[in-house]
Amino acid sequence: MSAPMLEVEGLDAWYGAARILFDLSFEVRRGEAVALIGPNGAGKSTTLKALMGLVRRRARRLVFDGVDIADLPTYRIARLGIGYVPEDRRIFTDLTVAENLDIAARPGAAGGHGPAWSREALFDLFPNLARMQDRRGGAMSGGEQQMLSLARALVSAPQLLVLDEPSEGVAPIIVEQMIDTIGALKASGLSILLSEQNYAVCNSICDRAYVIGQGELRWSGPMASLDEARNHDSASPLD
Numbered sequence: 001m002s003a004p005m006l007e008v009e010g011l012d013a014w015y016g017a018a019r020i021l022f023d024l025s026f027e028v029r030r031g032e033a034v035a036l037i038g039p040n041g042a043g044k045s046t047t048l049k050a051l052m053g054l055v056r057r058r059a060r061r062l063v064f065d066g067v068d069i070a071d072l073p074t075y076r077i078a079r080l081g082i083g084y085v086p087e088d089r090r091i092f093t094d095l096t097v098a099e100n101l102d103i104a105a106r107p108g109a110a111g112g113h114g115p116a117w118s119r120e121a122l123f124d125l126f127p128n129l130a131r132m133q134d135r136r137g138g139a140m141s142g143g144e145q146q147m148l149s150l151a152r153a154l155v156s157a158p159q160l161l162v163l164d165e166p167s168e169g170v171a172p173i174i175v176e177q178m179i180d181t182i183g184a185l186k187a188s189g190l191s192i193l194l195s196e197q198n199y200a201v202c203n204s205i206c207d208r209a210y211v212i213g214q215g216e217l218r219w220s221g222p223m224a225s226l227d228e229a230r231n232h233d234s235a236s237p238l239d
């Protein structure tokens, strides 16, 4: 079997003096969708920030696509082909949809070694965005902003999409659309690392799951096994 695309071994992370992650290990293989599941405050967002070099962290092994990323700054990690969509989305609220995408497509921003996304291909995937190209980011709903943030991540041609709680603050009907969109991206060959509290989102999209609690790994295995345990065991890994 080929080496994993992302290998994380023994990851610790801190905010100031407060240690948040304890010896976390996980991996994502090429074409796979992997869920980080856990309750509020479990450390999911911190795990993704630690991966991107946005918080102080230490790991025995932190390798993406064969490159040691432990000492790389965030922009270099992104350029290797990781499209990170943070929980707060970080779109420019004063700029329009089209301008937000233009900024992501500035020269030198791409180069992620993944499939290139033309504007047409993006708008095929996100027809709502195609219809609101002149709308300012600040005038969009939570779900629309999430889609824009996802579209913007694709502009940099990632191989791995890292999505931090994409369903948060999004209306249920839009969550369904989002599941379809992320599922289509997976079907196109992109690898996905998804942090979620919404179990249904993980179950619809992911092949495998890691359950995190209080900064530690509590369980890992195929999504189907987690689903089985959740439905039939009195003490499920999610309790």
Ligand SMILES: Nc1ncnc2c1ncn2[C@@H]1O[C@H](COP(=O)(O)OP(=O)(O)OP(=O)(O)O)[C@@H](O)[C@H]1O
Binding pocket: 015, 018, 020, 038, 039, 040, 041, 042, 043, 044, 045, 046, 047, 165, 197
């Ligand atoms: N900037 C920060 N400074 C200090 N502590 C923080 C900071 N951000 C998060 N924490 C703490 O780190 C722990 C993990 O938070 P994290 O946001 O990673 O959890 P999470 O699993 O993503 O939960 P949520 O679903 O609420 O985002 C929590 O105890 C949280 O209070």
